[in-house]
Each structure stands twice: as C-alpha cells, then as structure tokens.
Amino acid sequence: MAEQAVPTVAREWHLAARPQGWPTPADFALVEAPVRQPGPGQILVRNEYLSVDPYMRGRMNDVKSYVPPFALGEVMDGGAVGRVVASQAEGFAVGDAVLHGLGWREYATLDAGHAVKVDAEAAPLSYCLGVLGMPGLTAYAGLLAVADLKEGDRVFVSGAAGAVGSLVGQIARLKGASRVVGSAGSAEKVATLVDDYGFDAAFNYKDGPVREQLEKAAPEGIDVYFDNVGGEHLEAAIWALNVHGRAVLCGAIAQYNDTSAPAGPRNLALAIGKRLRLEGLLVRDHAELQPRFTAEVAGWLRDGSLHYDETVVDGVEHAADAFIGLLRGGNTGKMVVRLAP
Numbered sequence: 486m487a488e489q490a491v492p493t494v495a496r497e498w499h500l501a502a503r504p505q506g507w508p509t510p511a512d513f514a515l516v517e518a519p520v521r522q523p524g525p526g527q528i529l530v531r532n533e534y535l536s537v538d539p540y541m542r543g544r545m546n547d548v549k550s551y552v553p554p555f556a557l558g559e560v561m562d563g564g565a566v567g568r569v570v571a572s573q574a575e576g577f578a579v580g581d582a583v584l585h586g587l588g589w590r591e592y593a594t595l596d597a598g599h600a601v602k603v604d605a606e607a608a609p610l611s612y613c614l615g616v617l618g619m620p621g622l623t624a625y626a627g628l629l630a631v632a633d634l635k636e637g638d639r640v641f642v643s644g645a646a647g648a649v650g651s652l653v654g655q656i657a658r659l660k661g662a663s664r665v666v667g668s669a670g671s672a673e674k675v676a677t678l679v680d681d682y683g684f685d686a687a688f689n690y691k692d693g694p695v696r697e698q699l700e701k702a703a704p705e706g707i708d709v710y711f712d713n714v715g716g717e718h719l720e721a722a723i724w725a726l727n728v729h730g731r732a733v734l735c736g737a738i739a740q741y742n743d744t745s746a747p748a749g750p751r752n753l754a755l756a757i758g759k760r761l762r763l764e765g766l767l768v769r770d771h772a773e774l775q776p777r778f779t780a781e782v783a784g785w786l787r788d789g790s791l792h793y794d795e796t797v798v799d800g801v802e803h804a805a806d807a808f809i810g811l812l813r814g815g816n817t818g819k820m821v822v823r824l825a826p
C-alpha cells in the first residue's frame with residue numbers, strides 16, 4: 486500500500502495539572518504538536534481507538550508506583566490501536582493494524598518493536614483494548630491463575646458492569662462457578678448484569694450497606710472475591726468469604742480520588758480463622774497466559790457465550806471527558822474513545 490498523506494500537526498492530550506481529588510477538565514490540555522515521520526525501524530500510526538483506564542488516575546499523581554507518573558505539561562500515554570500510515574520497519578506495511586502504548590493522541594511515531602500487529606478481520610479493532618486485550622487478560626488471569634477458580638465456587642465481583650468485572654462474572658460462570666454475584670452503581674447496570682451477562686444476583690452498592698446486600702445476594706457465602714473497588718466492598722467480602730476463600734485484589738477504584746488515607750478493611754483479622762488468601766494481581770505478570778486466553782476468549786465471543794459491551798466516546802477532543810466519565814461510572818463494559826475515521 487502506498488504511503489498515506491499525513492498532516493504536519495495533530496492533536497495530543499497533555500497533563501496540565503495534577504488533579505487534587507477528582508480530576509476536572511482543567512487538569513488536561515489538548516495541544517497541537519508536529520507529526521514526526523518515522524526513522525529507521527519506526528512506524529507512524531494513525532490511532533483509531535484510544536483506551537482510558539482507571540490506572541491512569543494513579544499516574545496523574547507524582548508518586549512512585551508500578552508505572553511511572555505522567556509528566557506535567559507532556560503528552561500522556563496509554564493503550565491505543567490504529568493503522569500504520571508510514572513505515573521504515575521491516576515487517577510493517579502501510580495499512581497494518583497495530584496495538585501500542587502511545588495513546589492520548591491522534592498520530593504516534595514509535596519503534597516497531599513496541600507495536601503488536603493485530604488481525605483486523607478477526608474482531609473489531611477496539612476489542613484489543615478490552616475483551617481481547619489488557620482488561621480481558623486481567624479478568625482471565627485473576628480468576629484462573631490468582632483465585633485458582635474451582636468448579637462449584639461461589640464468586641462475587643465488584644465493578645461488575647465494567648470492562649474487567651463484566652468479564653470476570655461471565656468467565657467464572659463459563660468455568661463452572663455455581664453462583665455469580667456482582668455489584669454496580671446503577672439500577673440499569675444491575676439489570677444488565679442479570680439479564681445480559683447471566684449473573685445469578687446483583688445489587689446497586691449505592692442502595693445500602695454492601696455487607697447487608699451481599700449477604701442477601703450470597704446467603705451461602707462466597708469462595709472467591711474479585712476486588713475492583715476496595716474499601717467497603719473489600720470489608721464486606723471478608724465478612725462473606727467462606728473458609729479457605731480467596732480474594733483477588735485487582736483494583737481499589739473507590740479510593741483513587743481520595744486525598745486522605747482510606748479506612749479499613751477493619752475486619753482483616755477474620756482472615757486468620759477463615760484461612761483466607763488475599764492476593765494482589767498485576768496483569769503484566771501473566772503474559773504466559775496470553776495464547777490460551779486469546780484462543781479461549783475469542784472462541785466464546787464467536788459462539789456467543791460471552792457478551793461484550795463497549796461505551797464509545799467519539800472524538801479525540803472528548804478523551805479527557807471520557808476518562809473523567811469512566812471514574813464516575815459513565816461506562817458499561819469498556820470505555821474507549823473513537824477517533825474520526
């Protein structure tokens with residue numbers, strides 16, 4: 486394919502200020518920057534979908550973590566998928582679809598070694614930011630490798646209508662869980678969990694104490710808790726976990742915007758008598774599961790046994806709103822930003 490005409494400047498999102506508590510639009514700036522032609526071994530990609538993810542909130546703070554913080558006044562990065570529009574790299578041709586880490590911008594110039602080619606015929610391109618990508622592998626690895634899910638387990642997942650949570654509940658069921666319970670933040674999401682994703686029970690955590698609602702939804706307790714939320718949810722799950730129960734600590738979104746240290750869980754000592762295992766999960770530790778994950782999840786998508794939703798926000802100029810919306814629960818399934826075709 487011939488090289489495509491590319492503009493000399495394009496838009497990218499900078500972190501303008503470090504959010505104090507909840508991020509606001511003023512913390513972000515959409516800036517025009519030159520589009521750099523690829524050097525030897527590099528490709529130029531026109532992004533088609535950008536990912537916004539909860540972990541990015543942590544990167545907006547100036548603290549040491551498992552991913553470095555975003556620099557103030559610089560372009561942010563994150564998952565993105567797009568098409569090669571110019572290539573100086575062997576094995577990458579104009580028109581190839583690629584997944585890479587230079588999101589939050591319209592055009593990305595990068596070493597081809599940092600891009601992965603994806604099959605645009607196999608599934609919609611955006612799926613490699615969600616069900617067939619990082620959030621999908623998080624759900625799969627958390628359940629199978631960390632929780633060591635067993636047939637007959639009773640499973641509870643928080644953030645259950647989101648990208649990771651919606652897959653956790655469904656994969657648990659496909660792998661033989663005997664009861665799947667989820668929590669989410671609206672009546673519509675609760676209905677989606679039961680009607681579309683096949684959860685046995687679900688509740689809106691805003692309707693009352695999580696502990697009480699979980700006891701009603703899982704009267705025989707739970708064996709696995711997949712924690713996307715932390716705080717009150719984790720404490721309630723520790724109450725509900727059965728002897729030898731396992732909790733996968735995947736995320737703590739309830740406290741990402743806190744400005745003071747969170748309380749609890751106050752009942753951690755219960756873990757002794759119940760012989761609980763609470764284990765943190767980082768998806769990047771589980772790359773070895775990728776081939777098995779891709780084959781199995783793609784199969785479930787093809788045969789219709791896995792339901793997948795996306796919330797699509799159109800336009801690079803709305804990426805910061807999409808991110809803030811994600812933190813406020815504006816998404817069902819994976820939140821993605823679609824750039825103008």
Ligand SMILES: NC(=O)c1ccc[n+]([C@@H]2O[C@H](COP(=O)([O-])OP(=O)(O)OC[C@H]3O[C@@H](n4cnc5c(N)ncnc54)[C@H](OP(=O)(O)O)[C@@H]3O)[C@@H](O)[C@H]2O)c1
Binds near residue numbers: 820
């Ligand atoms: N450890 C890892 O390797 C790894 C990898 C990927 C993701 N994660 C973590 O997994 C979790 C889910 O990520 P995701 O990408 O799938 O995001 P997501 O669930 O699609 O989106 C975030 C959701 O969090 C919910 N939420 C916001 N504030 C909340 C609160 N105070 N209490 C309860 N729920 C709240 C919102 O839904 P409601 O409307 O239901 O409130 C929102 O839709 C996050 O904590 C993320 O950091 C970890």
